[in-house]
Every structure is written in C-alpha cells, then in structure tokens.
Amino acid sequence: MDETKPIQPLDFEEPIFxxxxxxxxxxxxxxxxxxxxxxxxxxLKDKLNQLTAQIFDGLSAWDRVKLAxxxxxxxxxxxxxxxxxxxxxxxxxxxxxxxxxMMGGLARLDGRSVMLLGHRKGRDTKEKIACNFxxxxxxxxxxxxxxxxxxxxxxxxxxxxxxxxGAYPGIGAEERGQAYAIAENLMLMAxxxxxxxxxxxGEGGSGGALGIGVADRVLILEHAxxxxxxxxxxxxxxxxxxxxxxxxxxxxxxxxxxxxxxEIVDEVIPEPMGGAHRHPHAMAETLKDVLTRELDALxxxxxxxxxEGRYEKFRRMGTLFGDEPPRMPEEPASPExxxxxxxxxxxxxxxxxxxxxx
Amino acid sequence: xxxxxxxxKKDLPSGLWVxxxxxxxxxxxxxxxxxxxxxxxxxxHFPLTARERVDMLADGGSFQEQSPDLYPIDRLxxxxxxxxxxxxxxxxxxxxxxxxAIYGPCTMEGKPVVLCxxxxxxxxxxxGCVVGEKVTRAVELxxxxxxxxxVVSASGGARMHEGALSLMQMAKTSCAIxxxxxxxxxxxxxxxxxxxxxxxxxxxxxxxxxxxEPGALIGFAGPRVIKxxxxxxxxxxxQRSEFLLPHGFLDQIIHRKDLRSSLVDFLxxxxxxxxxxxxxxxxxxxxxxxxxxxxxxxxxxxTGEGDKSEPxxxxxxxxxxx
Ligand SMILES: [Zn+2]
Numbered sequence: 001m002d003e004t005k006p007i008q009p010l011d012f013e014e015p016i017f018x019x020x021x022x023x024x025x026x027x028x029x030x031x032x033x034x035x036x037x038x039x040x041x042x043x044l045k046d047k048l049n050q051l052t053a054q055i056f057d058g059l060s061a062w063d064r065v066k067l068a069x070x071x072x073x074x075x076x077x078x079x080x081x082x083x084x085x086x087x088x089x090x091x092x093x094x095x096x097x098x099x100x101x102m103m104g105g106l107a108r109l110d111g112r113s114v115m116l117l118g119h120r121k122g123r124d125t126k127e128k129i130a131c132n133f134x135x136x137x138x139x140x141x142x143x144x145x146x147x148x149x150x151x152x153x154x155x156x157x158x159x160x161x162x163x164x165x166g167a168y169p170g171i172g173a174e175e176r177g178q179a180y181a182i183a184e185n186l187m188l189m190a191x192x193x194x195x196x197x198x199x200x201x202g203e204g205g206s207g208g209a210l211g212i213g214v215a216d217r218v219l220i221l222e223h224a225x226x227x228x229x230x231x232x233x234x235x236x237x238x239x240x241x242x243x244x245x246x247x248x249x250x251x252x253x254x255x256x257x258x259x260x261x262x263e264i265v266d267e268v269i270p271e272p273m274g275g276a277h278r279h280p281h282a283m284a285e286t287l288k289d290v291l292t293r294e295l296d297a298l299x300x301x302x303x304x305x306x307x308e309g310r311y312e313k314f315r316r317m318g319t320l321f322g323d324e325p326p327r328m329p330e331e332p333a334s335p336e337x338x339x340x341x342x343x344x345x346x347x348x349x350x351x352x353x354x355x356x357x358x
Numbered sequence: 359x360x361x362x363x364x365x366x367k368k369d370l371p372s373g374l375w376v377x378x379x380x381x382x383x384x385x386x387x388x389x390x391x392x393x394x395x396x397x398x399x400x401x402x403h404f405p406l407t408a409r410e411r412v413d414m415l416a417d418g419g420s421f422q423e424q425s426p427d428l429y430p431i432d433r434l435x436x437x438x439x440x441x442x443x444x445x446x447x448x449x450x451x452x453x454x455x456x457x458x459a460i461y462g463p464c465t466m467e468g469k470p471v472v473l474c475x476x477x478x479x480x481x482x483x484x485x486g487c488v489v490g491e492k493v494t495r496a497v498e499l500x501x502x503x504x505x506x507x508x509v510v511s512a513s514g515g516a517r518m519h520e521g522a523l524s525l526m527q528m529a530k531t532s533c534a535i536x537x538x539x540x541x542x543x544x545x546x547x548x549x550x551x552x553x554x555x556x557x558x559x560x561x562x563x564x565x566x567x568x569x570x571e572p573g574a575l576i577g578f579a580g581p582r583v584i585k586x587x588x589x590x591x592x593x594x595x596x597q598r599s600e601f602l603l604p605h606g607f608l609d610q611i612i613h614r615k616d617l618r619s620s621l622v623d624f625l626x627x628x629x630x631x632x633x634x635x636x637x638x639x640x641x642x643x644x645x646x647x648x649x650x651x652x653x654x655x656x657x658x659x660x661t662g663e664g665d666k667s668e669p670x671x672x673x674x675x676x677x678x679x680x
Binding site: 167169170171173174175176177178179180182183184186187188190191206207210211213214226227228229233234237238239240247248251252253254259262264310311314315317318319320321322323324325326327328329 | 427428429430431432433434436437438439443444446447448450451456486487488490491494516517518519520521522523524525526527528529530532533534535536537539540554555556558559560561562563564576577578579583584587588592593596597605606607
C-alpha cells in the first residue's frame with residue numbers, strides 16, 4: 001500500500017490525473033521559488049474535487065469492474081496489515097494441500113480474536129501465479145471450511161474478505177470436487193453457531209465468492225462488484241462475443257448500488273473519493289471502523305437469533321414472482337421496429353402492478 | 359401427456375426414427391420411449407422432461423405438484439440479444455412448462471417422499487429465483503413432514519438473466535438443506551445429464567447420497583470454459599459420471615431402468631416412517647409406457663384416488679400411428 005507509487009490512470013481517470021499533475025506542478029514551482037501560489041492552487045483543488053466527484057458519480061458498471069480489478073486496489077493482504085492488530089496465518093486443508101489463493105488465520109480486530117478468511121490475488125507476478133490470480137482450488141475452500149469449524153468450536157466470530165474473479169476452472173480442480181467443496185461451505189456456513197461477517201472488497205466472482213459468503217451481514221465496498229458470472233463470460237455466452245462485456249456488466253446489475261436495491265448486500269461501504277486504490281490507508285481505516293461496529297452488533301445476538309436471522313436473510317432472496325406465465329408482447333414486431341420493442345418490452349413486464357411478493 | 363410433449367421436442371427429428379447421438383444407431387422412436395428414452399444399442403440416456411421423470415419415479419397418480427403458479431419475472435429488465443422476458447415466454451410456449459423445475463409430494467412403492475425434478479428443456483434447466491424457490495420449498499416441505507426429499511437435477515447452472523439473485527439461490531437452497539440435515543432428514547441427490555455450475559456447486563452436491571445416471575456431465579466449470587482457460591485438450595470422459603465415481607464423488611451410477619428401485623431400496627435402508635405413513639397399495643409408474651399399462655392401472659384403481667385419469671400414452675400413440 002505505497003501511496004506515493006505512480007499508478008497508471010484508467011481511461012475515465014485521465015482528466016483527474018491531468019488536473020492533479022497541474023496542481024503538482026504549481027506545488028513544485030512554489031516550493032522551488034518560495035512564491036505563495038495558494039491563491040492559484042485552491043480553486044484548482046476545489047475543481048479537482050468537483051471533477052472527481054462528477055466522474056465517479058457517472059461511472060458505468062464496466063468502469064466499476066475496472067476499479068474492482070485495479071492492480072493497486074487494496075487486497076486482503078493489505079487489510080490484514082492495516083486493519084487488524086495481529087495475524088497468525090494457518091495453512092492447509094489437511095486433505096491434499098495448501099491453497100495460497102485462500103488466506104486464513106487467527107487475527108485480532110481491536111483486541112478481539114476473529115477467524116479471518118479471504119481470497120488472495122498476489123501482487124507481483126510470482127505471487128499472482130502462486131495464487132492463480134485469486135482463483136481458489138477446492139483445497140482453498142476446504143481450508144476455509146476447516147478454519148470455520150475451528151472458529152465455531154472455540155466460539156470465535158468469522159470475518160471473510162471476498163475478492164476473486166471466480167473459483168478456478170481446471171482439470172485438477174474438477175478432479176478434486178470444486179463444486180462439492182463450494183457447496184459444502186454454503187451448507188456449513190448456513191448452520192455455523194458463531195457470527196459471520198463478509199465484505200466484498202473487490203471482485204465477487206460467482207460461486208467462488210459465495211463459497212465464503214454465506215454470512216449474517218454481507219457488505220460491499222462502493223466500487224466492488226458481485227456477480228453470478230464474469231461480464232466477459234456472460235457476454236461470450238449471451239452476446240456470443242466477449243467484447244460485449246461492458247453491456248453484460250450493465251445488464252447483470254452487478255454494482256454495489258444495484259445489489260443493495262436487490263437486497264443481496266446489507267450495506268455499501270463508501271470508498272475514499274477517487275477510489276480505494278487512490279487512498280488505501282483511508283479505505284483501511286473506514287473498513288476497520290465498519291468491521292468493529294458490525295461485529296459488536298453481531299456479538300450481541302444469541303446463537304439462535306444468529307441462525308434464525310441468517311436463514312431468513314437468504315430465504316427472502318429472490319422471492320418476488322409474477323402471477324401469470326410470461327407471455328410474448330401482443331404486437332408482432334416488424335423487422336424495423338424490432339430494436340425498439342426489444343428495449344421496451346422488459347420494462348413493461350417490470351412495471352406490471354400485479355407482482356406478487358411471496 | 360408426457361408422450362405428447364415428447365413428440366414436440368425440438369432436438370429429436372419428427373417422424374418415427376431417432377438417431378442416437380452416442381452410437382449413431384437409428385432407433386425406432388416408439389421403442390426408444392418404451393425403453394425410458396435410453397438407447398437400446400449403447401445405453402445412451404436421452405434427456406427426460408420433468409414430467410416424464412416424475413412419471414417414471416413416482417407411483418402412478420401419486421404426485422401432487424405444489425406451487426405450480428410460481429412464475430418468473432424479469433426483475434433486472436435484462437436484455438442481451440433479446441429481452442429475457444421474450445426468452446421466458448418462448449420457453450413457456452415451447453415446453454408447456456412454467457419453469458425449469460416442478461416439485462411435490464408423491465409415493466414410491468407406497469413410501470412418501472418429496473420429489474423435485476429439474477427440466478433441462480426449459481432454458482437449459484438454469485436456476486433462477488423460481489427454481490431456487492421450488493427446490494427450497496421442496497426441502498422445507500420434506501423437513502416439515504419429516505419425509506425424505508429427492509431432487510433430480512438437470513441444469514447448466516445459475517440463470518445469468520436474473521443476475522446475482524440467481525447466485526443467491528445457491529445459498530438459499532443450501533440453507534434449507536442445512537436445516538433438513540440438522541433435523542436428521544434424508545436428502546438423495548440424483549444427477550442427470552448435465553448437472554453443472556451453480557446447481558452442482560450447491561444443493562446437487564449436498565445429498566446424503568449422491569447418485570448419477572450413466573454418462574452424465576457433472577462438474578463446476580463447463581468443459582468449454584476449462585478448455586479455453588487451459589488451452590489444452592481435456593482427458594477422455596472428463597466430468598462424466600464414470601469419471602466422477604472413481605474420483606470419489608458419487609455413491610453410485612444407476613441405469614435409468616433401475617433408478618426407481620434403487621431409490622426405493624435406499625429409502626428402505628435409511629428411512630423409518632411413522633406408523634401408517636407407508637401406503638400398502640400403489641400404482642406402477644406411468645412412464646415409460648408399456649403394453650401392460652392398461653391392465654396395471656385397472657388392478658390398482660382403488661388406491662388411485664385423486665388421479666386425474668389421463669389418456670394412456672399407449673392409446674394416443676396407437677391413434678397417431680397408422
Ligand atoms: Zn446409442
């Protein structure tokens with residue numbers, strides 16, 4: 001988390017970088033000449049803040065995916081260093097091997113012992129390869145399972161930090177039961193008798209994310225995403241072209257705001273202006289405050305309250321149904337009007353007043 | 359009814375003959391159906407619709423479908439190359455089904471169970487909110503009645519068009535199974551071709567017993583995704599039932615013709631019913647249609663109350679074949 005290291009701007013960040021460079025020039029000039037340029041700099045700084053806010057308010061879903069994947073974005077390992085007082089990493093699934101793509105161990109948060117689990121992406125090339133870029137194998141999910149059971153046995157709350165493009169798709173992963181490893185974690189977490197708190201800190205890639213995500217409270221950072229499939233994968237299947245990933249990202253409603261609206265996440269944690277990658281230390285501080293607050297609240301609850309609450313939380317997801325079978329719109333669309341009717345039809349369905357909450 | 363739907367199926371050429379995709383043999387369609395949609399030459403298991411599967415596993419007339427009026431909605435207003443709403447409408451039209459799963463209580467050789475069956479013909483059996491809800495309700499019903507639950511899966515995974523809501527159905531169904539399990543309930547997961555993705559990475563992998571039909575594709579990632587990621591050929595038979603069993607992930611591979619009797623045997627071994635719960639008389643399943651069908655039905659009519667007597671598939675076939 002070196003904030004002085006230069007970062008390549010994302011395309012939409014370029015105007016911000018340009019203005020920041022101008023300010024830096026003035027600062028430099030002032031330092032070299034001893035001139036007081038505050039009068040000139042302050043309006044520029046105000047303008048920079050305004051511009052940043054404006055750009056970040058208007059980000060597309062795909063822009064946010066880029067932020068979620070930004071190489072300078074704080075990872076699990078960074079939060080381990082900057083959020084927790086101590087961390088004692090624990091290794092291995094006691095079955096096959098240790099998967100570095102899933103990090104786990106005993107940590108202290110503001111003096112309280114917690115079991116910390118999180119996907120690890122790796123910073124340098126060697127690390128990235130060792131971690132398969134954050135794509136865990138079954139061993140990773142089984143290590144998580146082992147450590148969660150350990151936490152349950154000794155009554156320690158669990159915190160999971162989610163940041164994965166998805167569980168690893170490979171021959172070995174399939175041979176060793178990737179699907180089974182994830183499924184078993186979902187079932188285990190549903191019944192764990194200790195508080196569980198999950199935060200999507202970057203990429204919430206499908207089952208690989210959910211595999212440590214069945215929690216009492218599920219939070220997400222402002223520019224993180226959580227999706228049933230990667231935008232590229234979705235585009236390749238439904239648009240028959242992975243170049244349509246931007247459109248897929250939009251259609252999948254994967255941004256923090258949408259997920260809150262769909263009640264998939266409980267809370268969106270704001271990021272510092274300009275994104276967590278610009279101000280990782282400020283981000284870590286916010287996260288620490290939120291985790292401490294959330295954990296305090298969860299630890300107040302009895303085991304029965306936790307289990308009942310967790311069940312109800314996931315039980316309610318996706319329980320809005322129609323009360324008649326889906327039908328084609330009545331008017332046959334002419335080839336000319338096809339595009340227009342295609343765009344209108346779904347909103348028609350969604351504004352159907354007779355939606356049934358079940 | 360099952361017969362009618364089968365005739366409409368698009369992947370089979372209309373007419374009297376069907377080509378087996380596995381051994382290329384040309385099969386007499388009537389014979390194929392009488393064989394439970396299994397190739398008589400190479401034992402290739404053709405897909406079954408959910409109704410056919412229920413008719414094959416449940417005692418005749420015992421299945422009582424629950425929540426048939428649970429309809430999907432396009433909550434995300436999802437549009438790819440076509441609106442999801444249109445895709446749903448076409449799937450309903452094409453399959454005559456409301457969604458990719460049905461569930462309800464039934465008996466198997468008189469033993470009550472909750473049966474939930476997925477239908478691959480409805481948008482690839484994909485799991486959106488309705489499918490997740492039906493699986494969950496099936497498990498909850500089984501927990502409530504203290505009956506075993508059997509889920510027959512056939513699915514490419516979570517339905518993309520319902521976004522993260524589909525993903526969360528993995529959690530929802532697994533939570534229900536966790537409760538059923540905590541109560542000591544029995545869950546048997548039957549995997550048919552294919553069972554992959556989010557379905558396999560949730561409830562389908564959580565059975566006390568997990569069995570599969572021969573040759574079923576079973577896995578987390580699809581073979582295409584793996585091939586593209588690794589840029590190499592996959593081993594022969596990769597992710598098929600016969601590959602999973604020696605790797606330790608299936609209890610058994612069961613030929614379709616033995617599936618019902620095997621499941622009944624498992625129930626017999628593992629489940630103790632309360633007194634009076636097991637019916638002493640029951641009807642043979644109505645699928646696959648056999649010559650003797652009419653006779654069997656007549657023999658057992660006294661226990662078949664509530665059975666909406668449907669025209670026998672046999673009769674319909676006879677009427678249509680010159
Ligand atoms: Zn064949």
